[in-house]
Amino acid sequence: MEKETRYLQNRLLPDSAAPLFSQAKKFEELMMVYSCAIREVRTKLEVLNDELSVRYNRNPIEFIKTRVKKPVSIAKKLEQRGFEVSIESVQNNLNDVAGVRVICCFIDDIYDVARWLAKQDDIKLLEVKDYIRHPKPNGYRSLHLIVEIPVFFSEGKKKMKVEVQIRTIAMDFWASLEHQLRYKKDLHDIEDSEAIGEELRQCAETIAKTDIQMQSIREKIGVFTELT
Numbered sequence: 001m002e003k004e005t006r007y008l009q010n011r012l013l014p015d016s017a018a019p020l021f022s023q024a025k026k027f028e029e030l031m032m033v034y035s036c037a038i039r040e041v042r043t044k045l046e047v048l049n050d051e052l053s054v055r056y057n058r059n060p061i062e063f064i065k066t067r068v069k070k071p072v073s074i075a076k077k078l079e080q081r082g083f084e085v086s087i088e089s090v091q092n093n094l095n096d097v098a099g100v101r102v103i104c105c106f107i108d109d110i111y112d113v114a115r116w117l118a119k120q121d122d123i124k125l126l127e128v129k130d131y132i133r134h135p136k137p138n139g140y141r142s143l144h145l146i147v148e149i150p151v152f153f154s155e156g157k158k159k160m161k162v163e164v165q166i167r168t169i170a171m172d173f174w175a176s177l178e179h180q181l182r183y184k185k186d187l188h189d190i191e192d193s194e195a196i197g198e199e200l201r202q203c204a205e206t207i208a209k210t211d212i213q214m215q216s217i218r219e220k221i222g223v224f225t226e227l228t
């Protein structure tokens, strides 16, 4: 008999409930592991920011947001992509169950933070999507990394995937509002959806120009310490 089933039966659950509860327990455990992986990545980023703050009076990271994907969204995504909806399938087929969003001040900070994170010897960089150099057609900008990080438990270590989205405050401003608008109403249901899409894209362009201008102001002022 499996350990979890025995544990559940000791708690006087009916036999018929054991398989369901055993699955639920495994899922809960997997989500716990993802949330630990998020904490590991967050700590690394906070350490970087603290060190740079003390050494160079520089804070490349404005703030960090994290989330574990909700069970409903996990199931929906697996289903949509034609994968089996199971615990093994989550680990094998999804890269974004654990999500960390890093909001930086300047564009250069994004690439510095990404480089610094990827070079840590316990982190494996699996994928990079640069939507800053190559924005999405709708105007979306961000640097996306998929990293693998070991999390140490009593029974050994588990390597977990974490999606890290790194963007400026300005990029986050646009992405947050665009996301809200898209969720409030499906743009396809609106008559002039194309014009609205174009307007949103223009907003993204304006914001991107401002980001570049802020970056160049920083360079003029000379508050710039390159990370090695």
Ligand code: GTP
Pocket: 096, 129, 136, 138, 140, 144, 165, 174, 175, 176, 178, 179
């Ligand atoms: P997903 O199924 O969305 O995860 O696509 P993907 O696996 O190809 O990943 P991609 O790197 O393109 O985007 C992943 C995540 O980036 C999304 O879950 C969002 O958080 C964010 N994102 C991507 N495109 C957009 C966009 O157009 N608008 C906003 N607001 N966020 C976006």
Ligand code: MG
Pocket: 096
């Ligand atoms: Mg995603």
